[in-house]
Amino acid sequence: MTEIGPVADKVTSYFYALLFVRHPELRALFPAAMDAQRDRLFKALLTAAEHVDDADTLTDYLSHLGRGHRKYGTRPEHYPAVGECLLGALARYAPDTWGPEAEAAWVHAYTAVSQIMIDAAAADESVSPAWWHAEVVSHELRTPDIAVVTVRPDQPYPFLAGQYTTLETPWWPRVWRHYSFASAPRSDGLLSFHVKAVPAGWVSGALVHRARPGDVIRLGPPAGSMTVDHTTDNGLLCLGGGTGIAPIRALVEDVAEHGRRRLMDVFYGARTGSDLYDIDPLLTLARKHPWLSVRPVVATGPVGGEVNSISGQLPDAVRQYGPWRAYDAYLSGPAGMVRSGVDALMGSGMPSERIRHDFIEELVTAGD
Ligand SMILES: Cc1cc2nc3c(=O)[nH]c(=O)nc-3n(C[C@H](O)[C@H](O)[C@H](O)COP(=O)(O)OP(=O)(O)OC[C@H]3O[C@@H](n4cnc5c(N)ncnc54)[C@H](O)[C@@H]3O)c2cc1C
Ligand code: HEM
Known part of the structure; x- marks a missing residue:
């Protein structure tokens, strides 16, 4: 796909223009303003199609993607429409490499990718809603731009400490963003998020x-895969930067609830x-649990006192x-922090399979 890179x-x-002109009924599934992240769908399609022979690695990712597409209102009959416009865009912008052979390979790849997504979505229908409504029950401003938002879902919402969800606000319809759960599952079913308003951020600002x-x-x-393996006694080394501390706090609660005295260094x-x-x-x-140590690290200099x-x-x-x-590592925060944290841990000899973090762009950009 070297021909596509420079004109991505x-x-x-062109792909979206084709899609909305040929299938205007699909426009309503997408946000009113297609923002800078609109290329995620297209990039994932390209990456997945390129990695189609590595189906084992892709199946988990695509199944998750297919289940997640239920909230957009995506139906099986939409997939051929998207596929046809993908081919149209590739044919126009990769004229040197495009031909009957390339087209046949892309049709094969796209069909395989779509089928995994469609099957996963269908299987999910009998066990889970496409989305949950949730009412804000408390809103606490912790700094001028960070709020703790607590919501009550309309139906039970099963999840594991360390995971995240996608969230849509009434002010930006069909604009979905990721936010981590800031506590382990609670007996009252409430969910909390720590949200930082980024400059000009649509969803975080709202x-x-x-x-x-x-x-x-x-x-x-x-x-998300940043969950605790309760079958081992390894210690947990947790790095949380900014609101990345939210899922780490959930992990602390999870370990405390399991009652095992595993060392945990945050x-x-x-x-x-x-x-x-x-x-x-x-x-x-940390005062309550002797197995837990919490060390704040401040870039601009030390903070004294407690x-x-x-x-x-x-x-x-x-x-x-x-x-x-004897530790497993968990990292959460801005992408740069996660990357340098992973480098530091691997540099100090920690094997990559003991390091967990969620950086969803990873798979999508892997094929760039
Ligand atoms: C797995 C995962 C978990 C996440 N968990 C949380 C969480 O618990 N709490 C939380 O607050 N956020 C979290 N995020 C980030 C969140 O999903 C949004 O990206 C963020 O809130 C910005 O969305 P927005 O719609 O407000 O900004 P957008 O409208 O998407 O962006 C507006 C502008 O801000 C820029 N921008 C985007 N993000 C940042 C940033 N972090 N710093 C500076 N500029 C930025 C964009 O490039 C753009 O120019 C998580 C992201 C991922 C991938
Ligand atoms: C093989 C096929 C497809 C792939 C690989 C794919 C991939 C993606 C990816 C990676 C995203 C980014 C957000 C997320 O992770 O959920 C996305 C968003 C989206 N997709 Fe798909 N998609 C496919 C097919 C479709 C189809 C058939 C439709 C229906 C028309 C669709 C509608 C959407 C919508 C509405 C969004 C949200 C857009 C936004 O937030 O701006 N997708 N897709």
Whole structure:
């Protein structure tokens, strides 16, 4: 696909133009304003199609994607329409490599990918709703741009500590974003999220500055592999940066509930001391549980007093406190932090299969 790379943006625009002109009924499934992330669908199609012979690796990803598409209102008969426009866009922008052979290969690949998604969605219909409605029951502003939003789903919402969901607000219909659960499953069924309003962010801005108790949002199914393996006694080394501390807090609660005294070392990274918006509950948990240690790491310098932070970057702090031989690692936060954290851990000898993090763009960009 070397021919497509340099013109990927044009291919994406052309693909959607074809789709909406030929199948105007599909326009209503997509957000009113197609933002910068509109190329996710197209990139995933290209990547999945290129990796189609590696079906084992792709099946989990595609099954999850297919189940997740139920919330968009995607139906089996939509797949041929998307496939036909994908071929149309490729034929136009890869004229040198396009021909009957390339077309046959793409039809084969697209059909295989679609079938996995369609089958997974169909199997999911009997066991799970396409989406959940959830009412905001509390909204707590922790800093000028970070809020803890707690919601009550209209039906039981099964998930595991460390996972995330997709969320749509009433102010940006059909615009879905990912947010991590900030606590382990609770007996009252409530779900909490820590949301940071990013500059000009559509969904995060609405959740932090606009959402109030009584507002109703929609949730997609849970996802993510950053969950605790309760069959081992390995320690847990957790790195959470910014609101990436939310799923780490859920993991702490999960380990506490399982009652096993596994060592758990949490490094909580933030730019400044005042960005450590969730430090108090974590320090309270650390005082209660002798197996838990919580170390705040502040980029702009140490914070004294009870918080007693380390100054610097998360990966350096983690290197300083190792070795982490009998530990599994969990990382959550901005992509750059996760990448440098993984590098630091692997550099200190931790095997990659002991490192868990969710960075969903990974598979999509793998084939770029
Ligand atoms: C697995 C996963 C879990 C996540 N969990 C959480 C969570 O628990 N809490 C949370 O607050 N967020 C979380 N996010 C990020 C979240 O999904 C959104 O990307 C984020 O809230 C921005 O969405 P938006 O619609 O407000 O911004 P958009 O409208 O998508 O973006 C607006 C502008 O901001 C830029 N931008 C996007 N993200 C950032 C950023 N982080 N910093 C600076 N600029 C940015 C964009 O490039 C764009 O220019 C998670 C993401 C993933 C992939
Ligand atoms: C093999 C086929 C397909 C693949 C690989 C694919 C892949 C993707 C991916 C990766 C995303 C990004 C968000 C997410 O992870 O859910 C996405 C979003 C979306 N897809 Fe698909 N998709 C396929 C087919 C379809 C079909 C047939 C439809 C129905 C017309 C559809 C409708 C949508 C919609 C509405 C979105 C949300 C768009 C947005 O948020 O801007 N997809 N798709």
